[in-house]
Amino acid sequence: MKDKLTKLFNEASEALKDATKEGQIAQIKTEFLGRKGKITLLLRGLSDISPDKRPAIGRLANEIKTSLEEKIRASLASIKERQKQERLAQERLDITLSGRKVSIGKKHPVTETCNEIVDIFLGLGFQIIEGPEVESDYYNFEALNIPKDHPARDMHDTFYISDEVLLRTHTSPVQIRVMEKQRPPIQIIAPGKAFRCDSDVSHTPMFHQIEGLMVGNDITFGDLKGVLTIFAQQMFGDKTRLRFRPSFFPFTEPSAEVDIQCVICQGQGCRLCSSSGWLEILGSGMVDPEVFKVVGYDPDEITGFAFGMGIERIAMLKYGINDIRLFFENDMRFLGQF
Numbered sequence: 001m002k003d004k005l006t007k008l009f010n011e012a013s014e015a016l017k018d019a020t021k022e023g024q025i026a027q028i029k030t031e032f033l034g035r036k037g038k039i040t041l042l043l044r045g046l047s048d049i050s051p052d053k054r055p056a057i058g059r060l061a062n063e064i065k066t067s068l069e070e071k072i073r074a075s076l077a078s079i080k081e082r083q084k085q086e087r088l089a090q091e092r093l094d095i096t097l098s099g100r101k102v103s104i105g106k107k108h109p110v111t112e113t114c115n116e117i118v119d120i121f122l123g124l125g126f127q128i129i130e131g132p133e134v135e136s137d138y139y140n141f142e143a144l145n146i147p148k149d150h151p152a153r154d155m156h157d158t159f160y161i162s163d164e165v166l167l168r169t170h171t172s173p174v175q176i177r178v179m180e181k182q183r184p185p186i187q188i189i190a191p192g193k194a195f196r197c198d199s200d201v202s203h204t205p206m207f208h209q210i211e212g213l214m215v216g217n218d219i220t221f222g223d224l225k226g227v228l229t230i231f232a233q234q235m236f237g238d239k240t241r242l243r244f245r246p247s248f249f250p251f252t253e254p255s256a257e258v259d260i261q262c263v264i265c266q267g268q269g270c271r272l273c274s275s276s277g278w279l280e281i282l283g284s285g286m287v288d289p290e291v292f293k294v295v296g297y298d299p300d301e302i303t304g305f306a307f308g309m310g311i312e313r314i315a316m317l318k319y320g321i322n323d324i325r326l327f328f329e330n331d332m333r334f335l336g337q338f
Contacts (some may be wrong), residue, residue: 215304252285282309
């Protein structure tokens with residue numbers, strides 16, 4: 001009996017050494033220790049052994065069963081550990097690879113241009129004032145010398161909410177609101193959104209403006225030229241040349257369009273400037289006396305100038321962009337260049 005038990009133990013141990021899968025381990029356990037296993041069946045013959053030898057055989061059988069069970073557990077644990085390591089090897093990350101660059105957001109080119117313009121005028125002593133984007137007809141038109149029957153209203157393709165309420169077509173209403181509440185001197189800029197029902201390569205239904213106002217005693221057109229010259233040269237370069245062309249705006253008289261020498265061809269003529277050598281950047285003029293009367297100023301004592309520019313227009317000139325719609329299409333290939 002002892003020899004048979006030892007032989008079965010050695011046979012099971014050798015089988016465990018060759019096992020590489022959990023199923024093989026389970027099969028070996030069933031083959032030797034199961035209800036009909038070899039060791040189990042052998043031990044049923046203990047009743048045939050003389051009583052004086054049974055205790056020794058019983059102890060040996062228990063030791064063999066315990067030892068074999070430990071070997072089975074050890075083999076099973078070894079297989080599971082090997083499988084785990086193989087799985088980890090397959091899922092391993094190569095930490096020597098360089099990481100993917102995280103894309104960091106940037107300010108929109110229109111925002112960058114607006115901030116640059118604002119910084120220039122802050123340096124000239126102007127104060128930033130903002131106003132509502134939904135305006136009354138009075139502040140958007142009538143107070144600016146544009147009555148309901150004025151031909152200049154044809155220049156404004158307006159989004160009306162009601163007969164007397166609209167989305168502002170410019171930021172000029174801010175100037176009226178400030179002059180109503182404050183006596184001269186006034187030196188402000190009004191950046192913000194404006195809205196007109198217009199859309200093509202140079203117009204969008206929503207756009208950004210910065211308008212400026214300087215009011216006080218003895219403010220002249222020469223002051224206007226000086227301020228705008230400083231602005232243009234800080235924005236486009238120290239050698240930038242300006243020219244003022246007579247124009248018409250209902251709320252300024254005299255009025256002028258301001259051009260700068262083409263930033264691409266330096267006045268020689270190119271496609272951007274239509275071979276003229278000049279690029280229009282803004283409108284300006286001396287505040288019309290009728291506007292001063294509306295806010296309670298005496299036009300015989302008070303003078304002032306105003307100007308307004310489209311921020312997208314400035315950005316297009318600064319960066320050589322020929323279609324304003326590119327700013328609002330959210331194409332990262334375009335926006336990523338700035």
